[in-house]
Amino acid sequence: MSANKVDVSVVIPIYNCESFLEEAIKSVLNQNIKCIELILVNDGSTDRSALICEKYVVEHAHIHYFYQSNSGVSVARNKGLLEATGSYVFFLDADDTMENTFLKNSFDIAISSQSDIVVVGAHSCSRFPNIMALPTWGMLLKREFLQQYPEVRFPVGIQPCEDGLFSHQLLALTTQISLSPNSSYYYRQHDDQNHNIINQNSDKVLDQIPIWFNILKNFYTKYNLHKSHALHLALFIEHEPFELRYLKMSLNNSQRERLFGLIRVFMNDKVLPFLTENDKKKLSFLFRYFLSANTYQDFEEFYRKCEDKKIRKIKLKLFLLKFFPFSKKKTLRLQSKIGAKNN
Structure with a gap:
């Protein structure tokens, strides 16, 4: 492998993460894989994030820094992907870190199996083969594979679920998937995380769900996947809008009724007609009851x-x-x- 060839490009989208950013950058610099580049995309931060980025760019030739006016995490990640030159791409959140063997473990597996996607971490790997989506930190992606599908990118203006929609589509487009269960990623939870703030605004999330469904409808139609990947889509709907939103978000009765209708219409029109009886058995009992209930009140009582x-x-x-x-x-x-x- 030539000295100039980059094995892995690490993309960090940044927005007001001065408290955690240096830890994230250092965890990349401490990786025991040599041929990497780090791409920092500042999404209009108003804190000291820019100063931190500029400091590391001066000190390290393989760190590249880009600034954009605040446009959202999807735009920042897509910008980082556009600038990446590595054989594989990994997206690291600015408030997280990874152990020093993380990238090498996953990259070695990727090369040995010529994978388009490496599923990273024990939790994500345990869901194989029925993985319907992955968090950004749960996948190492072959850049050549991403370039084959330039229309599959993080959806702009969508959050939460931007990483779910992105990964769900990629998982449907390849069977070249391998597992790296022994790689450790340290996910930091704190009150200022974007998804925590967004989930507190239930109406905003519900307003985006029809857009999720439209993205999925267009994707499955474009690649003629409705029949071959019906279960893949059903499991995604079960996990994202049903489990994570309907069951776990604080919704009032009007919001529950609205989401109940949105999920039911999409499933009845775009998914259930293509599911086999065996596929249906792979859905949870709770979700199957949800789909058969006459009203949201019937489901709530159950x-x-x-x-x-x-x-x-x-x-x-x-x-x-x-x-x-x-x-x-x-x-x-x-x-x-x-x-x-x-x-």
């Missing part, structure tokens, strides 16, 4: 009973702990589950 049953089971386990020598850690974990369900 879901409440399911949750009550789960709580009763957990309380029974806690009662039995009095008589069996389970660890204190397990007891606390069960108690925390009850607390989460009651909140």
Whole structure:
């Protein structure tokens, strides 16, 4: 491999992350793979992020810095991809870090298997082969593969789910997928994360979901994938708009009714007609009931009973702990589950 050839391009989109940015940059510089480049895309930060970027650009020839007016994380990632020269591309969030063997582990697997996508991390790999989407940090992507499909990019103006829509489409376009379960990525959770802020505005998220569905409809029609990838699409709808939005977001009755209708219409029109009976069995029992319920109130009543049953089971386990020598850690974990369900 020539000295000038870049193995992996790491793209970091940046927006007001001065508290964490240096840690993210250092975790890239500490990687034990030599032929990498780091692409920093500043999405109009108003804090000290620009000064931090400029400092590292001066010190390291393989770090490239770009500034854009605030346009969103999708535009920043797409800009980084456009500037990338590596054989593979990895997207690192500016508030996260990775262990020093992370890129080499995944790149070695990519080269040995000539993969278009390397699924990274034990959690993501455990879902194989029914992976319907990946977070940005859960995939190493072959740049040549991305160049074959220039229309598949992070959707502009979409957040959350921009990484889900991007990865879902890529996963549908190749079977050259390999796994790198032993690579560790350190995902930082904090209150200022964009997806936390956005999810607090339920109406904004619901307004975007028809756009998600339109992106999916156009993609599946363009590549004639409705029949061959019906389960792939069904699992995505089950995970993103149903589990992550309908079940986990704080929605009022009007919002629940609206989302219930959106999901049902899309599934009935674009997905269910193409699912085999065996495919349907791979959907969760809860989602299958959701699709068969007459109204959202019918589903809510069923879901409440399911949750009550789960709580009763957990309380029974806690009662039995009095008589069996389970660890204190397990007891606390069960108690925390009850607390989460009651909140």
